[in-house]
Amino acid sequence: MKKNSISVFILLIASAxxxxxxxxxxxxxxxxxxxxxxxxxxxxxxxxxxxILFMDNCAKCHGDDARGRHNRPSLRSERIEHATDGELxxxxxxxxxxxxxPSWSSLPEPERWQIIAYLRSLPPDSATATTATRQGDxxx
Amino acid sequence: xxxxxxxxxRPVHSVTRRxxxxxxxxxxxxxxxxxxTPAVRAQEPPYFVTYSQVLEEPxxxxxxxxxxxxxxxxxxxFFSPTLELEYGATAWWTTEIYLQGQATQNDSTIxxxxxxxxxxxxxxxxxxxxxxxxxxxxxxxGADKSILEVTGHDSISDLQTKNAEGRADIDHTIExxxxxxxxxxxxxxxxxxxxxxxxxxxxWEFGYAVGASRPLALVASGRSCLFCRQNFSAGAELYxxxxxxxxxxxxxxxxxxxxxxxxxxxxxxxxxxxPQFGLNDNSAGVLWRVKVSYEVQQFRDLFxxxxxx
Numbered sequence: 307m308k309k310n311s312i313s314v315f316i317l318l319i320a321s322a323x324x325x326x327x328x329x330x331x332x333x334x335x336x337x338x339x340x341x342x343x344x345x346x347x348x349x350x351x352x353x354x355x356x357x358i359l360f361m362d363n364c365a366k367c368h369g370d371d372a373r374g375r376h377n378r379p380s381l382r383s384e385r386i387e388h389a390t391d392g393e394l395x396x397x398x399x400x401x402x403x404x405x406x407x408p409s410w411s412s413l414p415e416p417e418r419w420q421i422i423a424y425l426r427s428l429p430p431d432s433a434t435a436t437t438a439t440r441q442g443d444x445x446x
Numbered sequence: 447x448x449x450x451x452x453x454x455x456r457p458v459h460s461v462t463r464r465x466x467x468x469x470x471x472x473x474x475x476x477x478x479x480x481x482x483t484p485a486v487r488a489q490e491p492p493y494f495v496t497y498s499q500v501l502e503e504p505x506x507x508x509x510x511x512x513x514x515x516x517x518x519x520x521x522x523x524f525f526s527p528t529l530e531l532e533y534g535a536t537a538w539w540t541t542e543i544y545l546q547g548q549a550t551q552n553d554s555t556i557x558x559x560x561x562x563x564x565x566x567x568x569x570x571x572x573x574x575x576x577x578x579x580x581x582x583x584x585x586x587x588g589a590d591k592s593i594l595e596v597t598g599h600d601s602i603s604d605l606q607t608k609n610a611e612g613r614a615d616i617d618h619t620i621e622x623x624x625x626x627x628x629x630x631x632x633x634x635x636x637x638x639x640x641x642x643x644x645x646x647x648x649x650w651e652f653g654y655a656v657g658a659s660r661p662l663a664l665v666a667s668g669r670s671c672l673f674c675r676q677n678f679s680a681g682a683e684l685y686x687x688x689x690x691x692x693x694x695x696x697x698x699x700x701x702x703x704x705x706x707x708x709x710x711x712x713x714x715x716x717x718x719x720x721p722q723f724g725l726n727d728n729s730a731g732v733l734w735r736v737k738v739s740y741e742v743q744q745f746r747d748l749f750x751x752x753x754x755x
Binding site for chain 1: 503
């Protein structure tokens with residue numbers, strides 16, 4: 307009985323760890339946060355700093371190319387492409403702890419915006435796919 | 447009764463015969479560093495005693511050595527290293543093992559025990575104040591000088607006990623903390639309320655720790671640099687005992703305060719330093735604390751198949 311309880315507990319923990327992000331966090335973002343804008347939007351220097359921060363803090367889970375690793379979500383997906391800067395700032399501050407994403411609130415807020423500026427500088431997967439398809443079409 | 451400083455009681459070779467714990471800990475740390483796993487830029491505030499809301503990122507393993515040295519009044523100088531293995535089990539649960547020892551001048555070098563602690567983030571999103579629950583089991587003997595927290599009537603007289611006497615007194619203790627922590631405009635403010643009970647007997651003992659800190663720069667530089675201000679964080683902490691359930695208060699308790707500094711080497715370890723000053727006669731004069739920590743990112747990925755990477 308005791309062994310069963312322990313197994314169930316371990317299974318619950320394991321499944322919580324393995325669950326991929328389903329984007330449900332987007333529904334929890336308050337309207338005020340959703341509308342926030344990135345003070346560093348479009349600034350190449352901020353994106354360069356954001357790249358260093360991303361490599362230090364995010365790449366091990368989300369991959370050096372931000373396409374995700376080990377069931378952890380890609381940050382070049384359509385969902386992220388369509389999320390507002392404010393929504394990304396909200397998830398960085400609060401995390402999604404039950405789905406494995408920690409809170410990064412102890413990184414100063416300007417640094418979190420710099421990470422978002424970097425993410426915005428990456429071509430989304432949809433754009434890459436479109437380009438690849440076009441190149442494929444052009445092939446004889 | 448306070449024992450006299452005893453420089454002749456034990457021959458010096460009794461110290462050198464034993465394997466120094468610090469050497470053992472350094473060896474373990476070196477092995478972990480050889481895993482060729484890049485280190486992360488730690489986001490933890492620079493506290494030594496105070497806990498903040500920051501938990502270990504899930505899957506990461508932090509290996510740290512905390513060292514404390516002091517020359518308390520009427521006691522022999524000592525060095526107390528603590529090896530800390532902190533693992534992020536989930537984004538809301540961090541578990542940690544401590545192995546502790548100490549070497550006292552003109553006495554001996556001994557292993558003093560272990561601790562197993564767990565921290566649980568209570569609320570799913572950030573608030574003005576963020577609570578974290580802390581539960582710990584300690585199996586530590588009376589010769590322990592790590593001063594990872596101060597509770598009850600802990601005082602300088604505990605540091606004056608000879609190792610042979612102290613190690614015979616083994617405590618099995620449970621400890622709980624309520625950690626409250628806030629981040630605002632780059633600052634971190636953390637308060638810990640501590641309750642501890644020796645399961646071998648004795649009253650509930652209480653203590654506190656508070657800290658405030660801030661990175662020296664809030665905006666990151668666009669180029670990689672070693673001595674950028676963003677790689678440093680500074681702060682201060684204050685901690686002490688609050689006696690027991692029978693005589694709650696500040697009477698016959700010890701308290702310490704001091705500045706703290708962290709230096710995060712890019713892609714390398716984090717170094718911490720803090721001189722902490724005793725605030726009353728029950729406290730040791732100065733505790734010199736150092737810390738070296740290295741975070742192995744996604745430690746659990748090392749055990750996954752290459753095809754799934």
